[in-house]
Amino acid sequence: MKTKLEQEEYFYGHKGCAGCGGSIAVRLALKVLGKNTLVVLPAGCMSAVGFVYPQLCFGVNALISPFASTGAMLSGLYVGAKALGLKDVNVVGFAGDGGTADIGLQALSGAIDRGDKIIYICYDNEAYMNTGVQKSSLTPYGAKTTTTPAGDRIHGGTYGRGSTSVKKDMFDIVTAHNIAYAATASIGNIPDYIRKVEKASKMQGTSYIHVAAPCPTGWGVESSDTVAIAKEAIDCGLWYLAEYEDGEYTLNRDVKEFTSVKEYLKKQNRFKHLTDEDIVAIGCQRDKKWKSLRKKAQ
Amino acid sequence: MSRRKVDKTFKISSIKDLPCGTYGKAMQLTETMEGWRNEAPIIDEKTCSLCNWCYLVCPEGVIYQEDKKMKIDYRFCKGCGICAKECRKKCIIMEREEK
Numbered sequence: 001m002k003t004k005l006e007q008e009e010y011f012y013g014h015k016g017c018a019g020c021g022g023s024i025a026v027r028l029a030l031k032v033l034g035k036n037t038l039v040v041l042p043a044g045c046m047s048a049v050g051f052v053y054p055q056l057c058f059g060v061n062a063l064i065s066p067f068a069s070t071g072a073m074l075s076g077l078y079v080g081a082k083a084l085g086l087k088d089v090n091v092v093g094f095a096g097d098g099g100t101a102d103i104g105l106q107a108l109s110g111a112i113d114r115g116d117k118i119i120y121i122c123y124d125n126e127a128y129m130n131t132g133v134q135k136s137s138l139t140p141y142g143a144k145t146t147t148t149p150a151g152d153r154i155h156g157g158t159y160g161r162g163s164t165s166v167k168k169d170m171f172d173i174v175t176a177h178n179i180a181y182a183a184t185a186s187i188g189n190i191p192d193y194i195r196k197v198e199k200a201s202k203m204q205g206t207s208y209i210h211v212a213a214p215c216p217t218g219w220g221v222e223s224s225d226t227v228a229i230a231k232e233a234i235d236c237g238l239w240y241l242a243e244y245e246d247g248e249y250t251l252n253r254d255v256k257e258f259t260s261v262k263e264y265l266k267k268q269n270r271f272k273h274l275t276d277e278d279i280v281a282i283g284c285q286r287d288k289k290w291k292s293l294r295k296k297a298q
Numbered sequence: 299m300s301r302r303k304v305d306k307t308f309k310i311s312s313i314k315d316l317p318c319g320t321y322g323k324a325m326q327l328t329e330t331m332e333g334w335r336n337e338a339p340i341i342d343e344k345t346c347s348l349c350n351w352c353y354l355v356c357p358e359g360v361i362y363q364e365d366k367k368m369k370i371d372y373r374f375c376k377g378c379g380i381c382a383k384e385c386r387k388k389c390i391i392m393e394r395e396e397k
């Protein structure tokens with residue numbers, strides 16, 4: 001791989017679960033961005049596991065923001081750094097799916113509107129993990145969470161099928177702002193993720209990277225399988241790698257033949273309850289999504 | 299490469315030891331994580347091609363290359379097993395640890 005990563009570790013000794021996907025995303029991004037980086041972390045696993053006083057695991061200047069304010073604090077840090085005359089600093093935020101697609105959405109929208117040179121990274125583990133796996137608007141259809149349970153003893157006898165809504169598309173929401181640079185990524189394709197973080201650091205305006213970061217605890221997979229399951233999500237078409245720059249869409253990998261959605265789903269505890277019908281429905285959602293993706297990237 | 303230092307003697311004896319405000323020193327490590335582990339990764343030097351892939355996929359950042367060898371900072375390895383699963387040469391095994 002061509003990219004030069006810093007040897008130094010800037011996220012070390014944290015208390016994330018063994019195999020945590022989010023911590024791979026944070027660790028690698030900081031190795032790309034380097035020492036002169038200011039970090040914002042809202043409530044969520046990455047701030048919770050990174051700052052357990054007296055164990056403080058960030059080797060760069062890192063701040064916890066109020067949950068809804070990642071975007072606002074990034075802008076504030078950016079202008080603050082500028083006022084102090086600091087040169088060559090990266091200002092980056094790491095927010096979860098809940099902190100991005102639900103709670104911090106308006107602050108993110110405002111930040112993109114201001115267009116400051118900041119990088120917003122959403123590490124998407126598809127639920128509110130730090131508080132014990134509640135559904136967010138990025139939880140995929142069918143996934144069992146503590147607020148979308150599965151089983152036949154739910155709600156007085158009606159069968160619970162997990163999340164009944166389809167995952168919101170943050171990439172679409174962000175590109176609709178005409179942002180300078182947006183990308184989807186995954187810890188299942190690390191060279192691609194590193195390249196995108198590097199690219200974001202060179203942009204003049206606002207960048208947004210949405211990185212799929214499986215959570216073994218919330219998804220019900222082995223701690224050794226996080227990278228593999230992230231890769232499988234791309235292979236079966238339930239996640240995609242794309243970029244948006246200067247109003248143009250690029251599909252980084254147009255998967256010609258998807259692997260089995262069923263196989264991907266059934267490896268995870270959160271989807272164990274799904275019926276064949278549910279799986280067919282998820283396959284249809286995927287095909288619809290890819291149709292629109294391919295159209296945009298033409 | 300130097301690994302991050304840990305100060306296990308760190309103690310808060312009075313309120314005066316607490317940082318003033320809601321901030322503290324960057325990278326202040328006072329404990330290690332080896333106790334989380336059931337299995338430890340062992341890298342077979344002979345088959346390892348130094349491709350650095352395990353270094354990239356590690357959530358803890360404990361694997362690193364030094365003197366043409368992949369080394370592991372076992373103080374902070376939680377034994378998740380991602381390195382063993384992802385190694386393309388299959389030269390990492392997970393060995394059960396006796397407590």
Ligand SMILES: Cc1ncc(C[n+]2csc(CCOP(=O)(O)OP(=O)(O)O)c2C)c(N)n1
Pocket residue numbers: 022043044045046067068095096097098099100125127128129130131136
């Ligand atoms: C205003 C506010 N509401 C609720 C919480 C409780 N809370 C802390 S972390 C968290 C979950 C965050 O989920 P997500 O953003 O997806 O990050 P993850 O924990 O999954 O990494 C919640 C609900 C809080 N800290 N502040």
Ligand code: SF4
Pocket residue numbers: 015016017018019020021022023045049125129130214215216217218
């Ligand atoms: S609950 Fe999930 S996201 Fe949170 S630290 Fe554990 S593995 Fe990481």
Ligand SMILES: [Mg+2]
Pocket residue numbers: 096097098124125126127128129130
């Ligand atoms: Mg989450």
